[in-house]
Amino acid sequence: MKRMLLISFTNLKSDPRVKRQINYFKDFYDITTVGLSDSEIENVTHIDVSSPFNKLNFIIPLPKLLLGMFESYYWNLEEIKLTLEKVKDNTFDFIIANDADSLPIALKIKGNAKVIFDAHEYSPEENADSLRWRILFKRYKTFLIQQFASKADLMLTVCDGIAQKYQEVFGLNPMVVTNAADYFENMNAMKVGSKIRLIHHGLALPQRKIENMISMMEFVDDRFELDLMLVFRKEEYRKELESLIGSKKNVRLIPPVSTDEIIPFIAHYDIGVYLLEPTNFNNKHALPNKFFEFIQARLAIAIGPSSEMEKIVSVHQLGKVSPDFGPQSLAVTINSMDESFILNCKEHSNQAASIFNATSNLEKVHRWMKEF
Numbered sequence: 274m275k276r277m278l279l280i281s282f283t284n285l286k287s288d289p290r291v292k293r294q295i296n297y298f299k300d301f302y303d304i305t306t307v308g309l310s311d312s313e314i315e316n317v318t319h320i321d322v323s324s325p326f327n328k329l330n331f332i333i334p335l336p337k338l339l340l341g342m343f344e345s346y347y348w349n350l351e352e353i354k355l356t357l358e359k360v361k362d363n364t365f366d367f368i369i370a371n372d373a374d375s376l377p378i379a380l381k382i383k384g385n386a387k388v389i390f391d392a393h394e395y396s397p398e399e400n401a402d403s404l405r406w407r408i409l410f411k412r413y414k415t416f417l418i419q420q421f422a423s424k425a426d427l428m429l430t431v432c433d434g435i436a437q438k439y440q441e442v443f444g445l446n447p448m449v450v451t452n453a454a455d456y457f458e459n460m461n462a463m464k465v466g467s468k469i470r471l472i473h474h475g476l477a478l479p480q481r482k483i484e485n486m487i488s489m490m491e492f493v494d495d496r497f498e499l500d501l502m503l504v505f506r507k508e509e510y511r512k513e514l515e516s517l518i519g520s521k522k523n524v525r526l527i528p529p530v531s532t533d534e535i536i537p538f539i540a541h542y543d544i545g546v547y548l549l550e551p552t553n554f555n556n557k558h559a560l561p562n563k564f565f566e567f568i569q570a571r572l573a574i575a576i577g578p579s580s581e582m583e584k585i586v587s588v589h590q591l592g593k594v595s596p597d598f599g600p601q602s603l604a605v606t607i608n609s610m611d612e613s614f615i616l617n618c619k620e621h622s623n624q625a626a627s628i629f630n631a632t633s634n635l636e637k638v639h640r641w642m643k644e645f
Contacts, residue, residue: 274301274302274303275301275302275303275308275366275367276302276303276304276305276307276363276365276366276367277302277303277365277367277368277369278300278304278305278306278307278315278360278363278367278368278369278379278382278386279291279294279295279298279305279306279308279369280307280308280356280363280368280369280370280371280375280378280379281305281306281307281308281371281372281375282308282322282352282372282374282375283307283309283311283361283371283598284307284308284309284310284461285308285309285310285311285312285319286310286311286312286313287532288308289452289516289532289562290391290393290452290456290562291308291312292312292314292513292532292576293454293455293631293634293635294369294371294391294635295314295317296314296474296631297632297639298635298639299314299315299316299317299453300595302366302367302492303320304318305317305319305320305360305363305365306319306320306323306388307356307359307360307375308322308624309322309323309352310323312552313361314436316467318477320359320360322351322352322356323352323360324351324352324355330351334346334350335409335426338409338410338412338413339408339409339586341412343366343412343413343416343417344375345626346413346515347374347377348377353377353378353443355390356372356378356380356382357378357381360382360565362417363382364384364385364386364573365383365384365386366385366386366387366645367386367387367388367389367642368382368383368386368387368388368389369389369391370389370392370425371393372392372393372396373392373414373417373418373421373460374417374439374603376388376390376417376421376422376425377417377420378423379425379596380424380425380431380633387642387645388424388425388426388427388428388429388633389426389427389428389429389638389642390421390425390426390427390428390429390621391429391430391437392421392422392428392429392430392439392447393399393430393431394417394430394431394435394555394558395430395435395438395439395554395555395558396414396417396418397411397414397415397416397418397442398411398553398554398555399414399555401553401555402476402480402552402553403480409623417524418439418443418445418558419443422439422443422445423443423444423445424504425643427448428445428446428447428448429447429448429449429450429638430447430448430449430450430454430547431449431450431451431560432449432451432558432560432581432635433449433581434558434580434581434594434620435447435555435558437450438554438558445501447499447637448636448637448641450634450635450638451461451560451565451629451634452560452561452562452564452565453565453568453629453630453631453633453634454536454562454565454566454569454630454631455536455569455630455632455635456626456627456631456632457536457537457540457567457569457570457626457628459540459569459570459571459623459626459633460570461540461541463571463616463619463623464616465543465612465615465616466543467496468496468497468498469496469497469543469544469546469547469612469615470496470500470541470542470543470545470612471497471499471500471537471542471544471546471575471594471607472496472499472500472502472542472544472545472546472572473486473499473500473501473502473545473547473563474501474502474503474529474535474539474548474566475502475503475504475506475561475562475563476503476504476506477501477503477504477506477510477511477514478506478510479507479510480552480553480556481549481556482549482550482552483501483503483514484513484514484517484552485548485598485600486499486501486546486548486600486603486624487501487514487517487518487521487524488600488601489497489519489546489548489600489601489603489604489607490521490523490524490604491521491600491604491606492600492601492604492605493523493604493607493608494608495523497523497607497608498522498523498524498525498528499523499525499546500524500525500542501514501524501525501526501527502527502528502529502530502538503529504529505525514526516518522613523573527543527602535564535566536569536570536638537570539567539570539572540570540571540572542570542572542616543572543573543619544572544573544574544575544592544607544610544615544643545563545564545566545567545570545572545573545575545592546574546575546576546597546603546607546609547563547576547577547579548563548576548577548598548600548603549575549579549584549598550598551579551598556579557578557579557580558579558580558581559581559582560581560582560585564582564585565629565630566574567591567620567622568591568625568626568629569626569629569630570620570622571619571622571623571626572618572622573585573591573592573610573614573619574591574592574622575592575593575594575595575603575606575610575619576592576594576595576603576604577594577597577598577603578594578595578596578597578598582594585625585629587624589621589622589624589628590617590618590621591621591622591625592610592618593606593607600640628643
């Protein structure tokens with residue numbers, strides 16, 4: 274059996290895109306993963322490159338970024354040194370490098386392996402909402418793409434708009450592999466209750482402005498109620514949202530479930546909701562995991578006019594798109610969705626689930642790999 278190395282400096286247990294790669298390719302290749310925690314997927318070897326966070330060790334190298342000493346900064350990162358040390362004596366047939374940070378080390382240890390670079394989103398605008406990130410990391414991320422992306426044998430990204438940006442700025446030609454979720458065999462009856470249940474789930478980052486969806490609930494009809502199933506990195510943001518919810522009877526914060534349980538859990542809702550202002554390039558072209566989880570859960574979908582999501586919602590008749598990103602606009606849009614419309618959208622999601630799933634996506638990559 275051919276050998277595959279999969280590198281991602283993330284928590285592999287909770288990184289949905291990387292977990293989908295592991296789950297798909299483990300049936301065809303002997304997989305070794307490198308990351309900050311084990312995916313705990315059966316028959317997969319894991320090499321841990323995590324180390325205790327040391328604030329001083331994080332801060333001291335930062336002047337290198339300001340001085341443009343990007344190579345020196347990169348090769349002295351602890352996870353890069355550990356990867357080189359632990360992997361250098363192994364040989365692989367394929368290496369998947371997830372995100373720009375894992376690409377240089379993948380190329381260094383590749384030997385005769387083919388390197389697949391999964392850029393995910395647009396690296397030079399990764400956290401462009403943050404002034405600190407723009408000052409410290411924007412040029413660095415741009416450097417990683419400029420210097421190394423063209424050396425990969427295949428490049429992937431999550432949507433057409435981002436692929437086009439990589440082409441325009443760097444002359445790269447990525448294959449689009451969306452964040453489509455694993456196919457879910459839906460056993461639930463297609464129905465809508467007297468209370469129409471809305472769900473939004475995911476990471477609660479202040480730049481995503483979850484508060485807009487809470488404000489939206491001031492303008493919806495009594496038929497609707499919203500559950501927010503959120504994972505918080507900052508306790509202050511949780512408190513801020515709890516304060517905004519206050520005594521509202523139609524909004525709840527509910528505990529998150531594991532990534533594997535998301536789709537069966539949200540399948541008991543009626544409408545998946547996402548309102549994401551285009552505050553940076555990646556937000557403007559967002560086509561996130563949760564959108565495809567809505568589809569696999571056979572939900573109707575209500576979103577703001579995010580271009581990549583809007584294309585799919587419109588073509589496949591999955592729901593409605595508000596005319597702008599205002600909370601009241603999306604509320605008016607949701608108010609226009611009656612029971613028969615929602616049921617019709619759920620039926621269309623049922624059809625779309627067989628199109629937008631991880632297997633269909635990764636088969637494209639596998640077909641490319643079979644040429645070698």
